[in-house]
Amino acid sequence: MSNTSINTSNPVYASLVETLRDEIHAGRSQPNQLIGSEHEMVRRTGLSRVSVRRAIDQLVDEGLVERRPGKGVFVRDRHVATRLVEIVVPDMTREPWVRIVRSAQRSGADRGIQIQLHDAHQYGDLDVTLRVLERLPELAPSGAILGSICHPRFAELIVKLKGQAYPFVLIGESWREIEVPTVSADNRAGGYTVGQELVRRGHRRIGYIGPMVDPTARRRFEGLRDAVNDGGVAFDRALVGDLVLENPLVSWERAVDQAIRRMMDQPDRPTAILCCTDGAAADACRTLKRMGVAIPSDISVIGYDDEPICRYLDPPLASVRQPVEQMGQAAMEMLIGRMGNPRGAIEHCVLPVEFVSRASLADRLADAGGTPV
Structure with missing residues (x-):
């Protein structure tokens, strides 16, 4: 210059x-x-x-x-052909996915990469999204960034794409023993931090709500469970509300409502619940209020993702914040590396999380004198 x-x-x-x-x-x-x-x-x-x-x-x-x-x-060498990359996300109405996509798009634009976006929630039809995944090698021959969808058929297609040596990066935890490139926040650490905080604040009956078939939701649960056990409190598996979702792309409200009611029907109710997402936590809060259960005096509720909705719920929702911009950038950079070497070593990028305490979380007190349980 x-x-x-x-x-x-x-x-x-x-x-x-x-x-x-x-x-x-x-x-x-x-x-x-x-x-x-x-x-x-x-x-x-x-x-x-x-x-x-x-x-x-x-x-x-x-x-x-x-x-x-x-x-x-x-x-830039404008004679170099633009590379086309597909980004498939479960739900662009959720702010974390919007920020992940924008970050990946910015990172890719600097390298001559053009983005196609498939928002699975927009269609609400699992079969449509699975067909897109199956056709990725022809729709976006350069590669793809895939947001994890909590359904076993999604895992089957991941295996198929890997077998075809198609370059892709998964945002979320790996499915069972399927070894593929991943970018995720530290989901176990997020759950563990919440568990530690709840035990420290006197909670002993601690529940969890999420689709246990999904590896990301499961890792968050495992962290919570381990922290509770490590804190000297026996985690009660009866307080796990496993969301069985026939179609994870549509509202989870009914499944969350049923899980909360089953949990609260127990003679020894939970005093705190961690939900796998902020959306699930918001659904849980609605059901609890309809049941006449006060938050947080009767029960504390914690979400995950720290979406903007957390600040506007009544009471504001405690949550776990993920570094979503870093996740989007890391996913694009990892994908660019795999474009040049699709059968190269499998990489995993795990980024730190941050617990955000708000008014939906309170100490569990044994009496008016303030002695923790």
């Missing part, structure tokens, strides 16, 4: 966009040539880091440059 001075009239970054665009079109910056790092461009132009980043984002969108992680910003 030449040492051209930058006119900083509004918008501030427009002059940098124009300068770089002119240099590329004039041939002064050649395909695959290093333009520089964002830090170098800040120093060279006197613009802020935010302005430089916006300028580069615009040029990436125009297909003129690309970011290469750890190396800098390069002039």
Whole structure:
């Protein structure tokens, strides 16, 4: 890049966009040539880091440059064919999936990757989504990022795609002994942290709600169970509400309602429940309120994912936060590696989680004096 001075009239970054665009079109910056790092461009132009980043984002969108992680910003070779990648997610009405997809899309755009999105929830038909998965090698020959769907037929198709050496990355836990590339948050650690917190706050009857056939939901349960047992409290398996979902792509409300009612019909009710998602927790709260059970004085409820809904429920919902932007970026980077070597070593990326305490969680007290149970 030449040492051209930058006119900083509004918008501030427009002059940098124009300068770089002119240099590329004039041939002064050649395909695959290093333009520089964002830090170098800040120093060279006197613009802020935010302005430089916006300028580069615009040029990436125009297909003129690309970011290469750890190396800098390069002039893109526009003669290189765009690679088409399919992203299949269970439910784009859920904020974590929106953020995962956007992050993966940003990461892929820097590398000349075009995204096709299949939102399984939009169709609500498991067969439609399974047919898309079966046809992935022809629909998106470069590869795919797959959000895990909690149904055994999904696992069967994962095995088939692996056997075809089709490049894909699964977001979520691996299905049983199916060894495929995965990106996930630390689901066991999330469940374990909740279990530790509940035991610390005096809870002894602790329940869990989720589809136990799903490996991600199961890992969250295993963490909870182990923390309760490690805390010197025997976990009662009767307090597991296993959601059996014929079609996991439609509302879970009825299944959650039935699980909560079975759990609360026991003579020794739970004093706290961890739900596998925030949506399931919201459904659980509705049922509990209809039953006249007060949250959190009668029972504490904790969700998982820390979606925006958590802050607006009454009471606000305690939850476990996942690093969803990092998950999307890591999935795309892992997929790009597998595109070049589909039969390469299987990688697993596990990212840390964070417990977020809110008003749906309270201490379990034995009496008005405040002695923990």
